[in-house]
Amino acid sequence: xxxxxxxxxxxxxxxxxxxxxxxxxxxxxxxxxxxxxxxxxxxxxxxxxxxxxxxxxxxxxxxxxxxxxx
Numbered sequence: 001x002x003x004x005x006x007x008x009x010x011x012x013x014x015x016x017x018x019x020x021x022x023x024x025x026x027x028x029x030x031x032x033x034x035x036x037x038x039x040x041x042x043x044x045x046x047x048x049x050x051x052x053x054x055x056x057x058x059x060x061x062x063x064x065x066x067x068x069x070x
Contacts, residue, residue: 002017002040003039005040031049
């Protein structure tokens with residue numbers, strides 16, 4: 001399943017799932033360096049940061065912001 005880090009509150013990451021539901025996960029269970037807006041995948045009992053998807057989302061959002069405010 002895929003997730004996006006919506007926010008980090010103390011030692012808990014609030015993740016938004018693909019189905020738009022939210023889930024709280026202790027930050028200690030996520031890969032080191034996990035940050036707000038990172039895209040995560042959970043497979044086989046392990047978390048992984050999807051860096052390619054994260055960068056693509058950042059580019060898409062930056063383009064939308066540029067178009068909105070240009």
